[in-house]
Amino acid sequence: MRCIGTVVRGIRTPIIKENDDLATIVVDSLMAAKESEGFEFRDKDIVAITEAVVGISEGNYVTVDDVAADVQEKFPSKNIGVTNPILSRNRFSIILKGIARGMDKITLLTSFPSDEVGNGILDEELLEESEYHLGSVISEEEYKKTFGSWIHPFTGINMIDFYREVIEEEDCEVEFVFSNDVKKILDYTNDVLSCDIHTREKTVKLLKENGANVYGLYQILTEPVGDSGCNPDYGLLGSNKATEEKLKLFPKTGIELVSEVQERLIELTGKQIEVMVYGDGAFKDPVGKIWELADPVVSPAHTAGLIGTPNEIKLKYVSDHKFPHLKGDELKEAIKQEIKEKDADLTGQMITEGTTPRKLTDLIGSLCDLTSGSGDKGTPVVFIQGYFDNLADD
Known part of the structure; x- marks a missing residue:
């Protein structure tokens, strides 16, 4: 049984300059990280590249x-x-x-x-x-x-x-x-x-x-x-x-980049890995009142598997309203079955109340922006595993 859900890793790369082969740098850095950290690639992993290094590498x-x-x-x-x-x-x-x-x-x-x-x-x-x-x-x-x-x-x-x-x-x-x-x-x-x-x-x-x-x-x-x-x-x-x-400037060759990186990673790993370019995250600072999104979009380029919005049920709602009499493993198994049987489109249903109705790329881009930061972390690539997992996935 899998005990960990979403895992996010900031991937260090060389300092990227104009005319660098960014696709190669991204793939090589991921492979080096795999050897260093001992993780394995899985289907539905996500690789995200900050827009800053895309614009730099293309000399835009x-x-x-x-x-x-x-x-x-x-x-x-x-x-x-x-x-x-x-x-x-x-x-x-x-x-x-x-x-x-x-x-x-x-x-x-x-x-x-x-x-x-x-x-x-x-x-x-x-x-x-x-x-x-x-x-x-x-x-x-x-x-x-x-x-x-x-x-x-x-x-x-x-x-x-x-x-x-x-x-x-x-x-x-x-x-x-x-x-x-x-x-x-x-x-x-x-x-x-x-x-x-x-x-x-x-x-x-x-x-x-x-x-x-x-x-x-x-x-x-x-x-x-x-x-x-x-x-x-x-x-x-x-x-x-x-x-x-x-x-x-904001990137202009993002679609070509994410397609190339995806193709190379699928060839190397045999896994269906999704790739996106991200800029500012779509979140607001509650103290400074600053809405982070100064870019025109969170993600100017992404592969097809990142199109859409989450289709999730609210666990708290199901637990409190549908299974108030259950506890422990019995409750967990009942909720897992509820997840497996959920409709393909939950739009408008009460069971989704309290989930976040936003585009996947906005949610993932915000996660990436918070991970990579805007300073000296040196991780312009973010690698995400388990984002599409749920409690029913063993």
Whole structure:
């Protein structure tokens, strides 16, 4: 009888650089880990590769000048509104630098009390005590008068001051506006770059319907410029700071990679192993209030066996409601039989109440992101066993 359920291992690899053969590195690192740790491959094992090393290996970079040129081509007036950027040095500051380099003036509209993914920009207690509310439009002067130079407790930085410095260092004028109504940007300019992530298409459509000349961040650098990279699906969304003059884009060859890794592993192990590329996990920090998902999707590429959602019964519900009179081994055997006889699709049934109705790739990607972290663990590959097991599997 199997006594362990899901097992997650961070797999160490060599430091991955541009033009490295990532598929070979992933497979070789897994085989080395197998010998080191003594595990065996099984059907339905999962191999996950962080999007960062995919983008690095494929050389999918663009420069600040590339960003400036594309934005300037789309907005020849050189006077634009930039709406709802996330407040992140890693995610947006280099993008903003490129926008500012191509423009003469930026009116930057940001939501409050936080950005789309939960990065705060003011003291919420002061907001409650002030004359302002979530429907207000607040000027930069009013913001500073009411909230001061608010310092984020985790980063130690006031992002409004920081973004002002980024823009002005490029000899671009900037005006800040704080509003939760994106249409308010049209009071300042008709040329708009919409930077929200998860409502991107809805926002672009809304602004177009209100007469704006608007592009989404996902529509910037979708085609290569010279020797630079591009992402035809997401543009600049999902990009990260590489240097002060360069951005690493979200992967564009993920499907080819996961297919190749899967084929090699099946050939080597004889097991049906699933493979995915993952970025940010889809979870929220209850203390910092930050929603981790700053990428456009959790998994930009995965093999077919990872499509779908869990089809699980809630053990506590079954135990309490269906077998309240049973205990011990008798209860366990009854529940195992319930699992074996469950419907192929449990959607809408009370027996699933309390399970997590999310995509498998979002759940697995979150598990991988928490495992690999974003710092110095050195495990850009995550190996998962037993994820699809249940109590009835002996």
